[in-house]
Amino acid sequence: MNKSSSSVAEIQNQTDDKTLSGQTTLALREAIIKGDIAPGEKLNEPKLAEQFQVSRGPLREAIRRLVAMRLVKHVPHVGATVVTLELKSILELYDVREALEGKAAALAAENMSPQDIAKLRSLLELHRQHSEDNPGQYMQTDGDFDFHYQIIKGSGNQLLTDQLCDELYHLIRMFRFQTSRFKSRSNRALIEHEQLIYAIEQRDPQLAEMLMRKHIARAKTAIKQALGNIESSDIEPSSVK
């Protein structure tokens, strides 16, 4: 397959695109995800082009790619704005994740090579150990995503992988940045991951799918409960500069 990537930082795709529009896409994407450009904010082409030291051409292209990633909304003759992740959108995102990643887990149980399964288990052990050493850890969520990422890739379905890792993944990252205060420090995820990898090792697609779906559905419920009351009062654009 590819090189044995496992770190989140390594996930960055499109790294081999030395073209200006490619570079601008990466820069603009990170600026949006990290909140340097606030949700709902308008993307002024001349201003941003100046800021990124490129012409409007490549910048426009970058914007269109971010539209495809659903990080940006665009209206003809009006302009592009950063998406605002209100609760409804996030819950929708988790329903889609449940469907896609559930199927990914099932396919992984069928297709994943023994070597990749072994790597997945060692990754889990790594996270478990880190979790024991640092009780109030915040690497939890990143570790969670490493795990999911490996399973998705293990599905062997390129379309599925593209949809999850190239598009929806960045939406999730953006949401995580905006709500990084509420990092769930429960080690429940660790237990559920343990069950999941067991199902994959047993080559049980149905069980793997069900476990993954419950895992994500639980996360969705937790989000709903945490954000359901406050909604837009505490989810403000956040001056995270």
Place this chain on the structure above:
Amino acid sequence: MNKSSSSVAEIQNQTDDKTLSGQTTLALREAIIKGDIAPGEKLNEPKLAEQFQVSRGPLREAIRRLVAMRLVKHVPHVGATVVTLELKSILELYDVREALEGKAAALAAENMSPQDIAKLRSLLELHRQHSEDNPGQYMQTDGDFDFHYQIIKGSGNQLLTDQLCDELYHLIRMFRFQTSRFKSRSNRALIEHEQLIYAIEQRDPQLAEMLMRKHIARAKTAIKQALGNIESSDIEPSSVK
């Protein structure tokens, strides 16, 4: 909701984009789906710009949008080519459909309004009648898609709807055009649709999801059997001019 659309021809989104790049996107998309530009063929920017009577700017933008729709592959400094739908990609597509449309059916069973369910049933009756009148019909597949389309929209999940109807839908259309000779004339789909709508009327999400998944999985199996032997011998670019 929206206007009560039901015809396939009416599905065309992006119709309100009077901009040149928008129009060019539609034209180029149809040219690719219908095979006027063959699978694997290179998209020559100056040539196509001349052909569509636009500058290279809007044309490039159209290409990028088709890349997002997965109808076109692009390599920096080399160019864009129409995707080639080999069997593997198509099976992958159907796995993704199974996951997403399964979830859509479950959500539709929960959220669809009684009025929309009634419209869905009348649509089914329309197709059944058409099927009885014309035993060797070829409206079957289009009717099939109308049905699926309405259920997806009935899910009430905007992200899910966008992913299926704005992106994957066109891939499916392209595949259908290329294999239009093998139109399955079985009325099995009609029976399965009947079961599905019953589950939705009963507000049974789990049953609806399972029926939808089996429905799509069966279609996948049929495709595998029909194309598994011949593969690239009969799926040639096809000079459908």
Place this chain on the structure above:
DNA sequence: TGAGTGCGCATTGTCAACAATATCTTGTTT
């Protein structure tokens, strides 16, 4: 004759100026 190298051409990437559209401001009218 075959392999390798360098040149030339075709194509993609980028830029800055121009055109078209929307938004904002200002003034007028009721």
Place this chain on the structure above:
DNA sequence: AAACAAGATATTGTTGACAATGCGCACTCA
């Protein structure tokens, strides 16, 4: 004073020219 209309301004859409990269061809040399 509020609402509407018309003009001014800012922003997006489009264009053609220029730069950079890749590819193919021919030519050379072993």
